[in-house]
Amino acid sequence: MENFDVIIVGGGPAGLSAAISAAHAGMKTLVIERGDYPGTKNVMGGILYTKATDMVVPEFWKEAPLERPIIEQRIAMLSGDESILAGYRDPDWAAEPYNAHSILRVKFDRWLAQQAEKAGVMIITETLVEDLLYKNGNVVGVRTGRAEGDLGAKVVIIAEGVNNFLAVKAGLAKSLKPATVAVTVKEIISLPKEKIEDRFCLDEGQGATIELYGDSTAGMMGVGFIYTNKDSISIGVGAILESVVREHWTPNDLLENLKAKPYVKRLLQGGETKEYLAHLIPEGGYTHVPRLHRQGVMVVGDTAMLMNSLNREGSNLAMVSGKIAGEVAAQAIKAGDVSDQAMAVYESRLRDSFVLKDLHHYRHMGKFFEDNPHLLKIYPKMFSKAAKMYLTADGTPKKQRQKEIIQMLFEQRSKGGFIKDLYGAWRALL
Amino acid sequence: MKLDDKLYLVRFNTDKLSHIKINDPKICLNQCQDKPCTRICPAHVYDWDDEEKRISVGYEGCLECGTCLIGCPYGNINWKYPRGGFGVSWKNG
Numbered sequence: 001m002e003n004f005d006v007i008i009v010g011g012g013p014a015g016l017s018a019a020i021s022a023a024h025a026g027m028k029t030l031v032i033e034r035g036d037y038p039g040t041k042n043v044m045g046g047i048l049y050t051k052a053t054d055m056v057v058p059e060f061w062k063e064a065p066l067e068r069p070i071i072e073q074r075i076a077m078l079s080g081d082e083s084i085l086a087g088y089r090d091p092d093w094a095a096e097p098y099n100a101h102s103i104l105r106v107k108f109d110r111w112l113a114q115q116a117e118k119a120g121v122m123i124i125t126e127t128l129v130e131d132l133l134y135k136n137g138n139v140v141g142v143r144t145g146r147a148e149g150d151l152g153a154k155v156v157i158i159a160e161g162v163n164n165f166l167a168v169k170a171g172l173a174k175s176l177k178p179a180t181v182a183v184t185v186k187e188i189i190s191l192p193k194e195k196i197e198d199r200f201c202l203d204e205g206q207g208a209t210i211e212l213y214g215d216s217t218a219g220m221m222g223v224g225f226i227y228t229n230k231d232s233i234s235i236g237v238g239a240i241l242e243s244v245v246r247e248h249w250t251p252n253d254l255l256e257n258l259k260a261k262p263y264v265k266r267l268l269q270g271g272e273t274k275e276y277l278a279h280l281i282p283e284g285g286y287t288h289v290p291r292l293h294r295q296g297v298m299v300v301g302d303t304a305m306l307m308n309s310l311n312r313e314g315s316n317l318a319m320v321s322g323k324i325a326g327e328v329a330a331q332a333i334k335a336g337d338v339s340d341q342a343m344a345v346y347e348s349r350l351r352d353s354f355v356l357k358d359l360h361h362y363r364h365m366g367k368f369f370e371d372n373p374h375l376l377k378i379y380p381k382m383f384s385k386a387a388k389m390y391l392t393a394d395g396t397p398k399k400q401r402q403k404e405i406i407q408m409l410f411e412q413r414s415k416g417g418f419i420k421d422l423y424g425a426w427r428a429l430l
Numbered sequence: 431m432k433l434d435d436k437l438y439l440v441r442f443n444t445d446k447l448s449h450i451k452i453n454d455p456k457i458c459l460n461q462c463q464d465k466p467c468t469r470i471c472p473a474h475v476y477d478w479d480d481e482e483k484r485i486s487v488g489y490e491g492c493l494e495c496g497t498c499l500i501g502c503p504y505g506n507i508n509w510k511y512p513r514g515g516f517g518v519s520w521k522n523g
Contacts, residue, residue: 181496
């Protein structure tokens, strides 16, 4: 049996970040990836955050295959054919130090894997890890699907993605539930650069994002998204699986509905679909974060439920968790102590970072939306109606119109209901 | 755009062995009225075969998201990842 210091299961942003930091600390490091190369099994909406990535590969933007730096983030609330829009644009984001870029994972993850290899990491592909290896109750490596596929390790880092098979087998995580995942589908639609830049009012090379709420998910808890790539657009929609089951939707119909919305249709017009993808997003939040460590094991990235969907942050949480886990693994191995207590340093460092702080901050959010399924159904409609009444110039004096609007709002939702929603939102989000 | 046309764009390295199994077809027939697997799978891998009275599984088109495993109300779908090197292989991601 071949032995390593650190074995990492999974070649996504979390796993590769862990590998790079472990290798930099002098560890003999192996990444085991089930795809034919890191990236070919990996899916996300498509936004990569600069700060977290820079911590793993300094000044990565000079070399990495990125699509466009994001200079504008729009939010749309859809109600039928109507939309309410808000956004923030800062052209400074088009230059260093940047904030975020759109990426395509097959290209980016491949590049990140090459950086890991440069750092001395060994990568085995087309190999599925089936279980951890134990000796006297201690984790001593992994069992792969290959013949004579046992590999030894002092520390195993589980970065297997949202489907947490190994973490469950190791007794660290519970099986996922329909309420703790969002089923998400995405299309990549090719469009000429100039068309993208014209339609999104961008200078050459700049990028924009739009998150769409309300009817983008048929009022279900979830979000639609549109991200500009170099010469394509990523458009997708995700919703909590429990509601998709209950409301008898199919993911592809949701996406087709979104694509048919007047505001969206025009942005995509003339484009050609290049790929259709599906993925789960871990949405359990803080209360569903699994046990993050045990003797010789740490859990990172999506497997650890590290996802802040309100701010659309996931890849950065994954990379920071991976980087810390790689460092902790190296320290523990050098000190000759890979006990649960030694691995616990990983969790305390995550707690000191924005990763678990942000999840903790939003810890009531999942339940708030779960308990109030009306929010994304009635508010977009109410706000659209209010906007239409306010902005339609039909000769009604404004004072009277404002009264009518307030009356309309209270017909849709009682004063007590508004206060309850507002208090709930304040508690969940602030 | 039709789902079949979209799936046509996806690259697969199809295994001869299925990575998906229905644990107990009787549960689908007798207990599961709703059959959410036939709707929630983004690739429509699951279909109710009315003649055979069972769920047919087109594992070849599986996009490996895991939705079926979590969404089946009876925990009746044994869904694993395909063997190493097999299954979906994204071109863009």
